[in-house]
Amino acid sequence: MQIFEEMQSRGHEALTLLHHAPSGLKAALAVHSTVLGPAIAGVRLRPLPEEEALRGALALSESLTLKAALAGLNYGGGACVLLMPEAGVDDPHAREALFRALGRQVRPLAPRVVLTEDIGVTPGDIAFVAQETPATLGVNTDTSRVTGYGVYRGMKAAARFALGSESLRGVRVAILGVGAVGRTLAEHLHREGARLTVADARSERAEDLADELGGLSVLSTEDLFDVPCDVFAPCGYGHSIRSAQVPRLQCRLIAGGEHHPLSRTGEAAVKEAGIVYMPDFAINAAGLIAAASSLTPEQAAERVYATVSRITAVAEQLGKPPHLVARRMAERRIDLIGNLGRGA
Structure with a gap:
């Protein structure tokens, strides 16, 4: 995968890889555009190969940019795709650790990125993220x-x-x-x-x-x-x-x-x-x-x-x-x- 060619062709601003070994955090955070405002990044948690996760983050973030613009929202587009930890997330404490680790890793990006739930991620997960960073859209229901x-x-x-x-x-x-x-x-x-x-x-x-x-x-x-x-x-x-x-x-x-x-x-x-x-x-x-x-x-x-x-x-x-x-x-x-x- 030619990552920089992919980013250039789509017009992406940034792609950040997030890692925290103790919690099992491995994630790709793509920011497509912040022209209209902070990039809303839907957080997905799925068992995916690494390359598919990268491609998914790039494609999804571009889609979010267009979606926010067309809807008249003052946000840009981002995406955060989490790879499923080897140990899984059935243990509630492990799940808390995973999403709090995500929040802590994203904290320095708070002015540019806003996280919200997407496939495989619940409002409760985003609440864990919010304990570590203001970079969330808030807890949304259903x-x-x-x-x-x-x-x-x-x-x-x-x-x-x-x-x-x-x-x-x-x-x-x-x-x-x-x-x-x-x-x-x-x-x-x-x-x-x-x-x-x-x-x-x-x-x-x-x-x-x-x-x-x-x-x-x-x-x-x-x-x-x-x-x-x-x-x-x-x-x-x-x-x-x-x-x-x-x-x-x-x-x-x-x-x-x-x-x-x-x-x-x-x-x-x-x-x-x-x-x-x-x-x-x-x-x-x-x-x-x-x-x-x-x-x-x-x-x-x-x-x-x-x-x-x-x-x-x-x-x-x-x-x-x-x-x-x-x-x-x-x-x-x-x-x-x-x-x-x-x-x-």
């Missing part, structure tokens, strides 16, 4: 469910553009990944009367959801790519749609809660296939908005609905794909605000 509801509202706005109506009753939706965000999305879609097919790498999660809601079809994660559907909703851990899988998709819209489900090559393949792609940084921002502001979950989700509606309106007016319009809108805000302190 941001995954807020995000899931925001994805649902954003999907309705995107469906109006891609499917001709924002009603999702009878619409065929394939959900890849039914963790906290995917499960919440499925609940709202099921309530509206969408026809759901779900899959998860942990098949028991998909089966449990089908048993609870009823009327859902369950497939393997690989077979889901071949199912005829109107909307394909990736809600996994990232890059779940490989470029080679795009020709298999039988949908008209990709809209889900997952960060960077497609590579740039994958985005080009989706465009070539005539599939509308509503990017992650536009549609999964409700949790971040609620955590970073005083808005209620409902207000944060409506902010997502409004943002997606604005993107699709511009896309229709200009005849350009929504994912390119969304990126340009985010980059334009960064450019404009970044130039405020410069002379004429």
